[in-house]
Amino acid sequence: DAGVIQSPRHEVTEMGQEVTLRCKPISGHNSLFWYRQTMMRGLELLIYFNNNVPIDDSGMPEDRFSAKMPNASFSTLKIQPSEPRDSAVYFCASSFRQISGNTIYFGEGSWLTVV
């Protein structure tokens, strides 16, 4: 399996522009997570989907952020309009939810710089 696939790997954009990050989870996984990582705050959960349904979006910083999962094999995280403080690494992760604990597999991240 190719693992969790994210695109783009790197993006530099101007403040005010729309940014769309894409994720393809591991086939067969039913949970998908979007995380943001910064030096100051470490890894933070933004939103979590189970069976394509958003379960917990309490980590989404503000209305400028939105996430969708139209099907089991694709998700997007959109920032509109982007701001310099959004600069971070955004990770998508997926897992197969089970009671006794589940390994969460991370993608390689999308490195976003907003100037």
Place this chain on the structure above:
Amino acid sequence: KNQVEQSPQSLIILEGKNCTLQCNYTVSPFSNLRWYKQDTGRGPVSLTIMTFSENTKSNGRYTATLDADTKQSSLHITASQLSDSASYICVVSAGGTSYGKLTFGQGTILTVHP
């Protein structure tokens, strides 16, 4: 408030030496504890997952311990290699109505020198 604290923040050791990283947590109810390794510029990779009933789990040269009573975990690395240089992140998963909610530590940055 659920928290995960790791120590030390950073650690430098010589190749071949052993080291131990610490993790204290206040997550309740507890479901499981995970250790991840994150190489620079890469995504985190799972090393171990331990549930309440597990005291120790090994993955090659990595051995994790869990004391659910004191809410402490450690990650021991034996015979360190240069490739062990990375950030090690302790992650605790909540149970009950907060099932699956993860709380991340800030990580310990390990540098292994030749």
